[in-house]
Amino acid sequence: MSVSVSYLPRVWMGSQISTRLLPSKIRPLSAHIKLTENCQARCISCDYWKTRWPESINTERAIHLVNECSGSGIRSLRLTGGEPLLRKDMFQVLKQAKTSSFKNIIIQTNGLLLKKLHKEVNESPITKVAVSVDGLEKTNDLIRGINGYFGLALEGIRLLRGKEVALSVTLNKISAQELGRLKEVANDVGAKIETNILSRSLFFLKDADMASMWPEGADAAEIERFVRDELKRPGYEVEYIRRYYNHEAMAEPPCVLGFLQVFVLSSGDVLTGCYPLKPVGNIMKDSLETILASEAYYIQSLAMLRRECPGCTCGVESSLAMKHAASSAVFELSQLITGQSGRKREEAMGVAPAENPSRP
Numbered sequence: 001m002s003v004s005v006s007y008l009p010r011v012w013m014g015s016q017i018s019t020r021l022l023p024s025k026i027r028p029l030s031a032h033i034k035l036t037e038n039c040q041a042r043c044i045s046c047d048y049w050k051t052r053w054p055e056s057i058n059t060e061r062a063i064h065l066v067n068e069c070s071g072s073g074i075r076s077l078r079l080t081g082g083e084p085l086l087r088k089d090m091f092q093v094l095k096q097a098k099t100s101s102f103k104n105i106i107i108q109t110n111g112l113l114l115k116k117l118h119k120e121v122n123e124s125p126i127t128k129v130a131v132s133v134d135g136l137e138k139t140n141d142l143i144r145g146i147n148g149y150f151g152l153a154l155e156g157i158r159l160l161r162g163k164e165v166a167l168s169v170t171l172n173k174i175s176a177q178e179l180g181r182l183k184e185v186a187n188d189v190g191a192k193i194e195t196n197i198l199s200r201s202l203f204f205l206k207d208a209d210m211a212s213m214w215p216e217g218a219d220a221a222e223i224e225r226f227v228r229d230e231l232k233r234p235g236y237e238v239e240y241i242r243r244y245y246n247h248e249a250m251a252e253p254p255c256v257l258g259f260l261q262v263f264v265l266s267s268g269d270v271l272t273g274c275y276p277l278k279p280v281g282n283i284m285k286d287s288l289e290t291i292l293a294s295e296a297y298y299i300q301s302l303a304m305l306r307r308e309c310p311g312c313t314c315g316v317e318s319s320l321a322m323k324h325a326a327s328s329a330v331f332e333l334s335q336l337i338t339g340q341s342g343r344k345r346e347e348a349m350g351v352a353p354a355e356n357p358s359r360p
Ligand SMILES: C[S@@+](CC[C@H](N)C(=O)[O-])C[C@H]1O[C@@H](n2cnc3c(N)ncnc32)[C@H](O)[C@@H]1O
Pocket: 039, 043, 045, 046, 048, 080, 081, 082, 083, 084, 108, 109, 110, 130, 131, 132, 168, 169, 170, 196, 197, 198, 199, 200, 205, 208
């Protein structure tokens, strides 16, 4: 099933003008799947590694879930966690599921297993590898809690062929003054930089050490300069980041994530593209299609537009782009939702692509 071309314009009209103009059915463009929430890193900004999480979705259900995603018109699959590469059957799932209809299959990883598993990644239908690196070697290893993390992640990246690569950087105080040099490292390995806005309100961050990460004064100013001048992010996004880190009041945009993305946790719980709000179903009980079509899903997505929520920065770029959609933001939005950013790494570096990439 493909999603109608009027879907995004209707989400835009419905979120900005009148909810009567919203699409009658929810058809997310992107699915974020966590087959595991366990993790072997020890990041100071994240709590996942402190818990041993049960994994309810077995290989067979995972394959069926990916097929359900492709069948419901989802264009972009993001495999995240916890650490997704800890799931040993990840590549089997991708091999046996129907993945050809996805425009993007993104793996969001800490990169610690990339060197070991680069062949499997290269031979898989994964189109993009997003590796979390928060600073230069010393700083990154401090933030991520593992000596040798930076070196290992970059070694893994250098072995990738035929994939788009990004460094996912959580904007923070400890590495604020290194961002320019980190961009040079990214250029050197053919990766682009993507950023996370430091969040305090997600369920997996309750005990994380936010105080040591929160940028102020010159560090907040450097982050603003970096996203504006080096990443060339839209002005409204730069303004949001500036106000957010400086604790300034701001008008939050209607949150459109309920209409754009769906999350599946390792318990099978389904979230309406929002971590702080309650699950609206579980794929161990119902099909994804049934949950997406449920009243509970729609009602919660409407409440998200009205910002009846604790608030978070996760995916706020999409809601900002919707709000500013009269400008170049429709383009920004489609890129944000599908996680696409154009050229593959080898093209950017002038290196020949792998001989037999699973995807051109
Ligand atoms: C929770 S991790 C899961 C995937 C994988 N383990 C990784 O680190 O890439 C997803 C993303 O959230 C980022 N992150 C960690 N702590 C965060 C925080 N407090 N606020 C915003 N993003 C955060 C990570 O750096 C990573 O890019």
